[in-house]
Every structure is written in C-alpha cells, then in structure tokens.
Amino acid sequence: MIDQTFVDLSRWQFAAVAMYHFLFVPLTLGLSWILVIMESVYVMTGKEVYRDMSRFWTKLFAINFALGVTTGLTMEFQFGTNWAYYSHYVGDVFGAPLAIEGLMAFFLESTFVGLLLLGRDRLTKVKYLGVVFMTALGTNLSALWILVANGWMQNPVGAEFSAETMRMEMTDFWAVLFNPVAQVKFIHTVAAGYVTASMFVIGISAWYILKGRDLAFAKRSFAVAAGFGLASALSVIVLGDESGYELGDVQKMKLAAIEAEWHTQQAPANFNVIALPDQENRTNRFEIQIPWAMGLIATRSLDKEVPGITELVAKNEIRVRSGITAYATLEKLRAGDKSEATRSLFDQHKRDLGYGLLLKRYVEDPAKASEEQIKKAAWDSVPYVPYLFWSFRIMVGLGFAMLGMFGLSFYLLARGRLEQNRWLLHLLVWSIPLPWLACELGWFVAEYGRQPWAIGEVLPTFLATSALTTTDIITSMAAYLVFYSVLLAIEMYLMFRFARLGPSSLHTGRYHHERGAPMTARFQPAE
Amino acid sequence: MLDYETLKLVWWVLVGVLLIGFAIADGMDMGVGMLLPFLGKNDAERRVIINTVGPHWDGNQVWLITAGGAIFAAWPAVYAAAFSGFYLAMLLVLVALFFRPVGFDYRSKLENPKWRNAWDWGLFVGGLVPALIFGVAFGNLLQGVPFHLDRFLKPHFEGSFIWALLPLLNPFALLAGAISVAMLALHGALWLQMRADTVIADRARSAIGSLGLVVPAAFALGGIWLWLGIDGYRIVSEPAHSALPNPLAKEVVRAAGAWFDIYAKLPVAMLLPITGLLMPLAARQLSRAGRPGIGFVASSLGMTGIIGTAGAAMFPFLLPSSTQPNASLTVWDAASSHLTLKIMFFAVLIFLPIVLAYTLWAYRAMWGRVTLAQIEANKHSAY
Incomplete structure (x- = not known):
C-alpha cells in the first residue's frame, strides 16, 4: 500500500531543493545578458565606466552563480535518488533533454564562466565579449533543455507506453523538442529571469542614486536595467498569456483549477x-x-x-x-x-x-x-484549487506591478526627472525581492498544478518515488536544510556586502569608498 | 549499421568515455583540492594552488553532471537503481561537492584568515569525499549490490538509512576508494608541478614520489584480492542482445574468477590493467625528470586503464545484484529504446568535439605558471 507520509516527504524535499535552486537561476539567466549589453557598449565606445559596470555586476553575478551551481548538482541526481520509479518509467524520454542539456549548455556556461570571472586580462576586448556572450548563451540554453524536459512532464507528447519494457518510450524526438508547452514555458521562464535581473540591477542602482554615490555609474546601470526590464516584463506578460492559451488546449484541469x-x-x-x-x-x-x-x-x-x-x-x-x-x-x-x-x-x-x-x-x-x-x-x-487560484493571481499582479515600475522608471529617466521622484527610487529598492516571489509562485502554479501527476495523465506522483524509508528522507532533508540555509546566509551576507560597497569593490581608485580618490571622480556629476 | 545491439555497446563505451573524462578533468581539480591544505603553507601559496584550477573546475565538473544525465538517458534502470540504492552515499557526495563552488568563489572575497582556512578545508573535503565514495561505489559494484526488481521493475534494496550505508564500507570497497583517492591526488599533484609557482611545484614533485608508487601498488593489490576473494557474476542464458530490454529475462550465477572471463575471451583487454599499472609509474618517472606535462598525460592514461579495467571486468554487467542475480542490470537489458540511444548518440557525436574544442581553447587562454607575484598583483580579482 502507498505510504502517504513517505510520498509527502519526498514531494516536500523535491519542492524544497527545486525552489531553492530557482532562487539563483533567474538572476543568472538575466544578469548574463545585462553583462553582455554592458560589455558590448564598452567594446563599442571604449568608455571606462562601462567596463567598471560590467566588472562590478560580474562580481555579484559570481556570488549568485556559485549557489546556482551548488544547488543544481542536487537537481541532476534528485530524480535517481528520490524518484527512482519515475526515472525508470520515463527516463527513456525525460533523460535525453537532461543529457543534451549537459552536453550543449552546462559545458558551455561552465567553461566560459571561468574565463568570465578570471580571464579578462588574458583576452582581447572582443574575445572577452565573446566569452560573456557564450556564458549567457549557455545559461539560457540550459533553461531551454530543462523546460523541454519539464514541458514533457506537463504534456507528454512524442512518446508511448511499452508493455514489454514497462515504461514510456520516445517515438518522436522532434515532438518532444517542439512541444508547444515547452516552447511557451521556455520563453516565459527566461523572460522572468530577465525581469528578475533587471529588478536586481535597477533596485541596487536606485539605492546608489538615493545615497548620491557614484552617480555616473549608477545611472547608466539604471538605464540598462530599465530598458531591459521594460522589454522583458512585457514579454513575460504576453508569453504568460500565451501559456494560458496553451493550458486551455492541453492542461484543461490545471486551467480550470x-x-x-x-x-x-x-x-x-x-x-x-x-x-x-x-x-x-x-x-x-x-x-x-x-x-x-x-x-x-x-x-x-x-x-x-x-x-x-x-x-x-x-x-x-x-x-x-x-x-x-x-x-x-x-x-x-x-x-x-x-x-x-x-x-x-x-x-x-x-x-x-x-x-x-x-x-x-x-x-x-x-x-x-x-x-x-x-x-x-x-x-x-x-489539484487543490485555493492555493493555485491565489498563487497565480499574486504572480500576475506582481508582473503588472513590475511592468509599471519599469515603465515609469524608463519614462522619468528619459525626461531627466529621476532624482526628483525619490519615492520611486525607494520603491525600487524595496521591490528587489518581488521578482523572486513571482518566479517561485510561477513554478508553484506550474508544478503543484500538475498534481496528482508526476507525468501528466501518465504516472501519478505517489507511484513515482524510490523504495526508501521516511528515515532516509528525513536524513537527507535535514542535511539539505542545514547546508542550504547556511550557504544562503553566507551568500546573502556577501551579496549585501558587495552591493553596499558598490564599484568601490573594484579597487580602481575612482569610486566613493576609496579614500584618496580625487573629489571630482568620487562625486562626479551625472552627465 | 546503427542497429540496436551495436548502439547498446556504443553507449557502454560512451558512458565510459564520460566517466574517464570526469576523472581526467574534474579528478585533476579534486586532486588539487585534496592537496591544497598540505602543499600550500600560507594564504598566498594556497591562492596560487586554487588559481591554477580556478577558471576550469566548473567546466570540469560538468563531466560528472553530463555523465549523470547520460546514464539517465541511456540506462534509466541503472540511474534509478544505483542512485536510490546508494542513497546516503550519494547524499555524502553531493554535500561534499557543495563545498566546491562556494569554496572556490567565496574564499578570497573576505580577508579573514579563519574564513579562508575554513574554505580551504572545505575544498579538501570536496575533493576527497567524492573521490573516495566513487571508488567505494566501484568496489561495491564488483561485489554486487543488494537490490531486486519487482514485477513492475521498481528497484528495492536491503536495509535502509545507515544499515544500507555501512555494508558499503567493507574492506575491499575501501581499498577501491583508496585507489581512487590516490590516483586523483597523483593527477592533481602532476598538475600543480606543471602549473603552480616553483615553491609549490617542488612540494608536488616530492608528493608524486610516493603517490606514484601507492597507486600501482594499491591497484595490484585490488586485482589480487578480486582474483582470490571476490566472486564475479556470469550470464548463463539470456535473450538476444537486440531484444527489447527486460532485466528479468536472463539467468545469472555468481562464480569465482568470473570477473576475469574477459581476458580469455578478448586477450587484448589485458592492455587495460597493464596500462593501469605502468602509467602511474611512468608519470612518477616523468615528474622526477621534470616533465610533469607528459606525466599528466601518462596519469590520464593510467586512470583510463584503471577505470577501464573495472568496467571491462564487469562487462556486460553494469549493476550486478547480490540478492537477485537474475535482476542484475546489464548493457543489454538496462538500455533505453533504440530511438533514444540513436538520438543521444548523434547528440554526443556533434557536441562532444565542440566541447573539447572550446575547453582546450579555455585552457590555452589561461595557460602558464601561476606565481606568487601574480596573486599579489591581482589580489582583488583572483580567487
């Protein structure tokens, strides 16, 4: 008979490690492109401030990226350790995008991220820009493949059950790859990542502007984030709407719930x-x-x-x-x-x-x-309707709120009236956590809304587990909770510390906290 | 040409390639992690050591992740049974690996010596524990793993929690773990002799003096033990290799010496243990002669020989079952469907050469000895 406590614990563990992983993913997805933008402007104009921007935001990128890698490791093996029957039952289809993700995306992002962090002095400007671009491409391609895998969990196309092998087997790889659910979710998810990174950059830049520090640096960062954020917030909403249409087509129960x-x-x-x-x-x-x-x-x-x-x-x-x-x-x-x-x-x-x-x-x-x-x-x-109903509405509300903030920021920046509207700058600083909340709620809607299925209409979640005991799960859950909490605390500490230091952490001698820098450089006017 | 049987065999080779790639690439930085607290006597020296692998450890680690993904895609039954069966062992590996990304990236972000020292030991754990456990896992594969499959092919195991973990740490498995640790440490030391400041390179060279002997000695001991003390597994009857995979359709017996069957069938396989024995010795000699670069290649070949020996000994077994030998998973009956194997084969064929090309480019871009002077000059941007 099914041990419901054991199933629930397995689900809690997966939800916890997956949602924890996704605290770090969206910033990586978006910030990598913001770095590409900044580095491109530097290569084109040769202006030092853009190199400093790229270098400083790379520092914050790295702090976040480290935990993305750490928590990603768990994800790669979590299916085998905790969802063994799932792995057997659908590995033939689900394993392929994961393996291709490794080959095509993880290698790319991880090889180039090393050069992104440590290779600037070794490469020409253009080659270094290429490195930044490859890192961004790699992170975004990994999102593509993981969403192909996830899209298949929602809408298992291109596969058929085989009684001989007692599992789902792939019949059409292209159907799996071009699964409409996967395609829509991919763009919705990466765009959500771009919004997250834009909010992160615009919020921290707003804080520098409020403090009157490093204005030339802060305003340029603000401008990049406002533009990128506005475009991304629009596409998240449009693609979110497209997701709704897709649901109406293939996941009717989730939509109704x-x-x-x-x-x-x-x-x-x-x-x-x-x-x-x-x-x-x-x-x-x-x-x-x-x-x-x-x-x-x-x-x-x-x-x-x-x-x-x-x-x-x-x-x-x-x-x-x-x-x-x-x-x-x-x-x-x-x-x-x-x-x-x-x-x-x-x-x-x-x-x-x-x-x-x-x-x-x-x-x-x-x-x-x-x-x-x-x-x-x-x-x-x-699925349990009230949770889905409210998570979805809060997510959408946050999306529109952020669209409004980016739109207004963009407008006021263009009109040169940013500093007169300090309330907006304050609001932006306090809004930094919002995209993370929206992302987590979005995943909650997608995955909780998939219940009771592990694979939509194919394999119920309660049958997908490993043959372990509750003691096993409690042990691993405790280990993950302890390690992840400690690591998150360290990450947040470093993030706050370096965000507060701002570009002074680059030790160029040109920024606010560096004593001995000439006054003009420390408090240089905006334009 | 790409019939089902051939592809099943090809995938055995490809997973082998990924695991050996993992040992050569990530094994190097894990070895460096193990040596870090001993070969670096102060903060600056340790930063030199860390920065020899700083730009590369993350890309190297993807060999492990890709091998995991490839096992999922090519042998879902193995992915399911092995990782849930070795549950706590796998948890230990993961937790140890957690120390690496944060260790490398956060260590030098703060100046506090206690902070830095703590992360150095974190990197040590992140190198040692996975190396040890992967070796222990191989040791257990050779002895058979206590699992069985029910009629719906769900894997079940003997024991749970610590009662499942402790039996894995038996003497033979620990010897296999020691071989793994020693060979990665040797590999890492060769890297440091080649890439680190001469102060550290000299210390690495003297470490190689002993590691280069420990590896072949432990490997030889393991071989003798396997011959005299460990029963192998042998397939007595089985469906055609091209049949749809069904891990319950064959008959398997345990037999002394069965792990050595391969050398009677395919004498050329002897080259694997010979390479595994001689190459670490060659690496040691090359290190003494001041040629750690070629020594590194020799060490890579040595690991290929050692891992290849274990893989070939078990062939076609992937995960032998000690409690229900007939349910052992093999190359023939744990594989994915023909279509999946074919698609994944082309994916590897296209992407692996590209990966190798830009990996080599990345190493070339960062090539050269990392010196104490360089660290001093870049103390705010280096790891």
Missing part, C-alpha cells in the same frame, strides 16, 4: 478576478468576475467553452474505468499472455493506464476498486 471554475460556463467564460474557492463544497463562496475574459484568454474566441472542474472530473471518471481495463490487460501481457485479443484490448485502453494507476492509492489491484474508490480517484485528478 487556476480559475476556480467549478462548472463549465456558457461561452465566452467569465474570469474570476477575486474569489474564495471552497474545495470541500466544490464552489466559490465569493466571486468578482470580468465577463468574457477567460473565454478570450483560454480559447481566443467568443464561442468555445472552457470546461469546468466538475465536467472534467466526469470525463476523467470514464478514463479511470478505462484505465482499470488497461491495467488488467497489462498484467496479462506481463504474465506472458501473447494473444492478439489481449494486445488489442490493451492498445485500445493504454492511454488511460495512468488514470487506472490513480486507483493504486486505494487498492492494490485496480480491478477490485469499488464505485466509491473510482469516484474518489477521478476527483483526485483535481
């Missing part, structure tokens, strides 16, 4: 801006709606319906019943039955095998499931 749409509405469906979803009674206790909005987002039409949770569950119940047949015939095939009839019956039902497996939570043999258990299994296909 995010929207707390308990019943199919008449087309075009309304969008719940605010609601109090009540999972137990399968209804919302309170709703404020925008008419038609959801129909437009999810179907790009005024006449197509967006199916509601109850209607989807009714369909899933049929699939659970079909899955029982799939499971029973699979047992026969595994036992050596070679008859044509069994084979063709299995082929008819095998796309519902995953739904049959949902019953394994209640009975060892799905064929013996009671009516009540079948209904329960069908309702298990609904």
Whole structure:
C-alpha cells in the first residue's frame, strides 16, 4: 500500500531543493545578458565606466552563480535518488533533454564562466565579449533543455507506453523538442529571469542614486536595467498569456483549477478576478468576475467553452474505468499472455493506464476498486484549487506591478526627472525581492498544478518515488536544510556586502569608498 | 549499421568515455583540492594552488553532471537503481561537492584568515569525499549490490538509512576508494608541478614520489584480492542482445574468477590493467625528470586503464545484484529504446568535439605558471 507520509516527504524535499535552486537561476539567466549589453557598449565606445559596470555586476553575478551551481548538482541526481520509479518509467524520454542539456549548455556556461570571472586580462576586448556572450548563451540554453524536459512532464507528447519494457518510450524526438508547452514555458521562464535581473540591477542602482554615490555609474546601470526590464516584463506578460492559451488546449484541469471554475460556463467564460474557492463544497463562496475574459484568454474566441472542474472530473471518471481495463490487460501481457485479443484490448485502453494507476492509492489491484474508490480517484485528478487560484493571481499582479515600475522608471529617466521622484527610487529598492516571489509562485502554479501527476495523465506522483524509508528522507532533508540555509546566509551576507560597497569593490581608485580618490571622480556629476 | 545491439555497446563505451573524462578533468581539480591544505603553507601559496584550477573546475565538473544525465538517458534502470540504492552515499557526495563552488568563489572575497582556512578545508573535503565514495561505489559494484526488481521493475534494496550505508564500507570497497583517492591526488599533484609557482611545484614533485608508487601498488593489490576473494557474476542464458530490454529475462550465477572471463575471451583487454599499472609509474618517472606535462598525460592514461579495467571486468554487467542475480542490470537489458540511444548518440557525436574544442581553447587562454607575484598583483580579482 502507498505510504502517504513517505510520498509527502519526498514531494516536500523535491519542492524544497527545486525552489531553492530557482532562487539563483533567474538572476543568472538575466544578469548574463545585462553583462553582455554592458560589455558590448564598452567594446563599442571604449568608455571606462562601462567596463567598471560590467566588472562590478560580474562580481555579484559570481556570488549568485556559485549557489546556482551548488544547488543544481542536487537537481541532476534528485530524480535517481528520490524518484527512482519515475526515472525508470520515463527516463527513456525525460533523460535525453537532461543529457543534451549537459552536453550543449552546462559545458558551455561552465567553461566560459571561468574565463568570465578570471580571464579578462588574458583576452582581447572582443574575445572577452565573446566569452560573456557564450556564458549567457549557455545559461539560457540550459533553461531551454530543462523546460523541454519539464514541458514533457506537463504534456507528454512524442512518446508511448511499452508493455514489454514497462515504461514510456520516445517515438518522436522532434515532438518532444517542439512541444508547444515547452516552447511557451521556455520563453516565459527566461523572460522572468530577465525581469528578475533587471529588478536586481535597477533596485541596487536606485539605492546608489538615493545615497548620491557614484552617480555616473549608477545611472547608466539604471538605464540598462530599465530598458531591459521594460522589454522583458512585457514579454513575460504576453508569453504568460500565451501559456494560458496553451493550458486551455492541453492542461484543461490545471486551467480550470487556476480559475476556480467549478462548472463549465456558457461561452465566452467569465474570469474570476477575486474569489474564495471552497474545495470541500466544490464552489466559490465569493466571486468578482470580468465577463468574457477567460473565454478570450483560454480559447481566443467568443464561442468555445472552457470546461469546468466538475465536467472534467466526469470525463476523467470514464478514463479511470478505462484505465482499470488497461491495467488488467497489462498484467496479462506481463504474465506472458501473447494473444492478439489481449494486445488489442490493451492498445485500445493504454492511454488511460495512468488514470487506472490513480486507483493504486486505494487498492492494490485496480480491478477490485469499488464505485466509491473510482469516484474518489477521478476527483483526485483535481489539484487543490485555493492555493493555485491565489498563487497565480499574486504572480500576475506582481508582473503588472513590475511592468509599471519599469515603465515609469524608463519614462522619468528619459525626461531627466529621476532624482526628483525619490519615492520611486525607494520603491525600487524595496521591490528587489518581488521578482523572486513571482518566479517561485510561477513554478508553484506550474508544478503543484500538475498534481496528482508526476507525468501528466501518465504516472501519478505517489507511484513515482524510490523504495526508501521516511528515515532516509528525513536524513537527507535535514542535511539539505542545514547546508542550504547556511550557504544562503553566507551568500546573502556577501551579496549585501558587495552591493553596499558598490564599484568601490573594484579597487580602481575612482569610486566613493576609496579614500584618496580625487573629489571630482568620487562625486562626479551625472552627465 | 546503427542497429540496436551495436548502439547498446556504443553507449557502454560512451558512458565510459564520460566517466574517464570526469576523472581526467574534474579528478585533476579534486586532486588539487585534496592537496591544497598540505602543499600550500600560507594564504598566498594556497591562492596560487586554487588559481591554477580556478577558471576550469566548473567546466570540469560538468563531466560528472553530463555523465549523470547520460546514464539517465541511456540506462534509466541503472540511474534509478544505483542512485536510490546508494542513497546516503550519494547524499555524502553531493554535500561534499557543495563545498566546491562556494569554496572556490567565496574564499578570497573576505580577508579573514579563519574564513579562508575554513574554505580551504572545505575544498579538501570536496575533493576527497567524492573521490573516495566513487571508488567505494566501484568496489561495491564488483561485489554486487543488494537490490531486486519487482514485477513492475521498481528497484528495492536491503536495509535502509545507515544499515544500507555501512555494508558499503567493507574492506575491499575501501581499498577501491583508496585507489581512487590516490590516483586523483597523483593527477592533481602532476598538475600543480606543471602549473603552480616553483615553491609549490617542488612540494608536488616530492608528493608524486610516493603517490606514484601507492597507486600501482594499491591497484595490484585490488586485482589480487578480486582474483582470490571476490566472486564475479556470469550470464548463463539470456535473450538476444537486440531484444527489447527486460532485466528479468536472463539467468545469472555468481562464480569465482568470473570477473576475469574477459581476458580469455578478448586477450587484448589485458592492455587495460597493464596500462593501469605502468602509467602511474611512468608519470612518477616523468615528474622526477621534470616533465610533469607528459606525466599528466601518462596519469590520464593510467586512470583510463584503471577505470577501464573495472568496467571491462564487469562487462556486460553494469549493476550486478547480490540478492537477485537474475535482476542484475546489464548493457543489454538496462538500455533505453533504440530511438533514444540513436538520438543521444548523434547528440554526443556533434557536441562532444565542440566541447573539447572550446575547453582546450579555455585552457590555452589561461595557460602558464601561476606565481606568487601574480596573486599579489591581482589580489582583488583572483580567487
């Protein structure tokens, strides 16, 4: 029987190490391109301040990057250590993008990051710019491949279950690579990374401006971040909307849960801006709606319906019943039955095998499931609505808030009225954590919204674990928590220290904290 | 040409290449990490040592990550059974590896001597522990691992928590761990003799004097022990090699000397242990003669011989099961589908040469001896 405590602990551990890893990833994704921009301007104009900008932000990049690498190591092996059955069941498909990620992306970013940090004096300006570019390309390519892998978990295309090998096998690599979910998520995710890095740079630069320090340096950094951030925030939102459309197409249950749409509405469906979803009674206790909005987002039409949770569950119940047949015939095939009839019956039902497996939570043999258990299994296909509903809305709200901040910053900077609007500078400093919150919530929506599946409609999460004990998981969880907390504390300490020091940490003699620098250089005017 | 059986064999070679690549590249900086607190007597010397590998350790580590990914893609059953079976051992490896990225990058960011000394020991742990455990893991593979597969092919293990970990640390496995540690330390020392300030290079040279003897001696001892004391595994009957992978369809027996079957079938395989024995000695001689560069190549060949010996001895086994020998995972029945193996083969064919090309470019760009004077001149930007 399934040990739910063990499954929950495994899930907590994965969620913790993955979300912890993603504290460091988005800044790497975006800051690497900001470095490319700064270094390019330096190469083109030869102005020292741009080299200093590139060098200083590289220092902060490195502090963050170190923990990205550290926590990334865990991720590479986490599937094997804690999700052994998952690894066996889908490794044939899921392993390939991970391996290609290593070959194509990790080698690139990790080889060039060494030169980025330590090779400036050894290379010509143009070659060094090439190094910065290759690092950025490598980090972003790694995001591509991991999202191809993740997109396949959401929408497992290009693969088929094989009864002989008892696992999913790849049938079409290009379908896996060009999985629409993967493509949309990739751009949404990297753009979110660009927003994160822009917020980071603009917030810290705003702080220097507030302090009246190193203004030439700070304002140029501010300008780069404002422009990059504005473009990125726009694309995050547009691509987020595209994700919504994709969900309406392939992950209908996740969409219905995010929207707390308990019943199919008449087309075009309304969008719940605010609601109090009540999972137990399968209804919302309170709703404020925008008419038609959801129909437009999810179907790009005024006449197509967006199916509601109850209607989807009714369909899933049929699939659970079909899955029982799939499971029973699979047992026969595994036992050596070679008859044509069994084979063709299995082929008819095998796309519902995953739904049959949902019953394994209640009975060892799905064929013996009671009516009540079948209904329960069908309702298990609904993730917990209130968490998704609110996480999604907070994420979107943060996205729009950041778009507004970048837009205003850009406008005021262009009009030369930045310093008169100190409230905005203060707001930017305090907003530095917001993109991280939005990113984590986004992943929460994506992955919690995938539940109860490890692989959408193929493999339930509770079957995907390793055959370990709760003691094992508690031990590893404790080790990760202790090490990660200590490392995070050290990272934050260094980050704050160097951010406060600012470009003075470069020891060029030109910046604020360096005694002996001439006054004009220390307090040079903005332009 | 690329039929299923051939590809299964090719992937055995490719994973071998990735693991050997890991030993040659990352093994070098792990060896350097192990030697760091001993060959560097003060902060400046230790910074010299760290900066010989500073720009490269991260790229080198990707050999391990890619090998992990490749095992996932090519042998999902092995990835599943091995990493969950060696759960706590793997946790130790990961935790030890955590010290490296932060150790390299954060150590010289603050001036406090206690801070720096602590990270130096962190880098030592980050070099020693993974090297030891990977060796121990190989030692256990040669003895068989207590796992079995249920009818849905989920792997299960004997014991849990510390009761699963302790039996892994048996004497033969510890010897294998010692071989691994010594060979990486030798490799790292050759690197330091070649790339570090002469003060450190001289110390590295004298360390090589003993390491160059320990490695072949321990390796030879391991071979004798394996011959006299460890039962191998042998396939008695099995489905065609090109069949769809089913790890429960074959019959396997344990037999004394079975790990030496390969030399009867393929005498040329003798070259592997011979290389593993002679090359560390050659590296030692070259180091004495003041040619650590060629010595480094010799040491790389030596590791290829040693890892190759273990791999070839077990062939076609990847993960022999001591509790249900028939469920042992082999090259033939733990592989991915034909299509996946084919796609991944082309991915390696295209990307590995590109990786090697820019890796060599990166090493060339940073080439030259790292001196104490250089560290002094770049104390705010160097590691």
